[in-house]
Amino acid sequence: MLAIDRLIMHFDQGLRTLFAPARTVRGMPGEDLPEPALTEDERHLAGALMRVNHAGEVCAQALYQGQAMTAREPRIQTALEKAAWDETEHLAWCERRIAALGGRKSVLNPLWYGASLAVGAAAGALGDQWNLGFLAETERQVERHLERHLARLPREDAKSQAVLQQMKLDERGHADTARALGGAPLPLPVTLAMKLGSKVMTKTAFWV
Numbered sequence: 001m002l003a004i005d006r007l008i009m010h011f012d013q014g015l016r017t018l019f020a021p022a023r024t025v026r027g028m029p030g031e032d033l034p035e036p037a038l039t040e041d042e043r044h045l046a047g048a049l050m051r052v053n054h055a056g057e058v059c060a061q062a063l064y065q066g067q068a069m070t071a072r073e074p075r076i077q078t079a080l081e082k083a084a085w086d087e088t089e090h091l092a093w094c095e096r097r098i099a100a101l102g103g104r105k106s107v108l109n110p111l112w113y114g115a116s117l118a119v120g121a122a123a124g125a126l127g128d129q130w131n132l133g134f135l136a137e138t139e140r141q142v143e144r145h146l147e148r149h150l151a152r153l154p155r156e157d158a159k160s161q162a163v164l165q166q167m168k169l170d171e172r173g174h175a176d177t178a179r180a181l182g183g184a185p186l187p188l189p190v191t192l193a194m195k196l197g198s199k200v201m202t203k204t205a206f207w208v
Contacts, residue, residue: 002034008194010155013061013065013084016197017058017061017062017088017091017113018058018061018109018110018113019096021092021153022088022089022091022092022095023088023089023092024088024089024093025089026089027068027174027195028093028163029093029161029162029163029165029166030158030159030162031159033158033159033162035100035159036154036157036159037156038101038154038156038157042064042154042156042157043101043102043152044103045152045154046097046101046103046153046154046157046160047098047101047102047103047104048103048206048207049149049152049153049160049206050094050097050098050103050160050163051098051103051104051106051205051206052089052106052107052149052202052205052206053146053149053156053164053167054091054094054095054098054105054106054109055105055108055109055112055196055201055202055205056145056201057077057087057090057091057094058091058106058109058112058113058116059112059113059115059159059201060083060084060087060090060116060138061084061087061088061091061113061116062079062112062113062114062115062116062117062118062120063116063117063120063123063138064081064083064084064087064108064120064121064135065080065084065117065120066116066117066118066120066121066122066123066124067080067121067123067124067131067134067135068080068081068084068120068124069120069121069124070120070122070123070124070125070131071128071131071193072083073128076126076128076131076132076163076181077179079132079135079177079178079181080131080135083135083174083177086170086174090167090170093163093166093167094163097159097163100159101160106204106208107208108205108208112201112205119197120134121144123177128182129182129183129184130184130186131178131183132178132181132182132184133178133183133184133185133186134183134184135174135175135178135183136174136175136178136179136183137185137186137190137191137194138194139171139172139174139175139178140175141191141194141198142171143168143171143172143175145181145198145202146164146167146168146171147168149164149170150164150165150168185194190197192195
């Protein structure tokens with residue numbers, strides 16, 4: 001694929017991520033479970049948590065698209081684009097849960113997307129070893145974030161829990177793939193900076 005074609009593809013994907021309903025090929029986890037009977041406070045909490053997860057998937061889309069644009073090897077580009085597609089499915093699942101819970105998406109999603117795209121492109125420009133290391137560390141942190149949200153979700157909300165459990169499995173698979181392809185461990189200051197950036201996003205998206 002020519003560089004200009006790839007750039008157009010990523011631009012189109014960005015517009016779809018922000019402004020179009022996300023698509024999924026796989027069935028939504030927990031879709032056969034009954035909608036839980038939640039109190040107003042529980043529904044508000046679950047909706048806010050799913051909004052945070054949706055914003056995180058917007059960030060993931062942008063990160064992987066940025067990384068794929070600057071990755072050097074075709075096999076690395078393919079792995080990143082595969083991860084981005086899985087995140088598109090996660091977007092669709094989170095959108096559906098937000099709607100079912102009567103919630104809303106973060107109004108700052110364009111900001112999250114633009115910042116993450118720039119970070120992803122910079123990571124890719126450093127070389128494929130660090131690019132993959134960044135992917136592995138991102139997914140490791142996302143997996144831990146999902147574990148915390150699973151613990152916070154109302155016990156009765158099995159539908160949201162099913163979505164997050166499948167997302168967690170997918171993120172772990174992305175991290176394993178990145179390490180198998182040669183991803184290097186990141187320096188401690190980089191991982192700490194990533195955690196700080198993630199904390200800012202999650203705290204803000206919970207409310208806005």
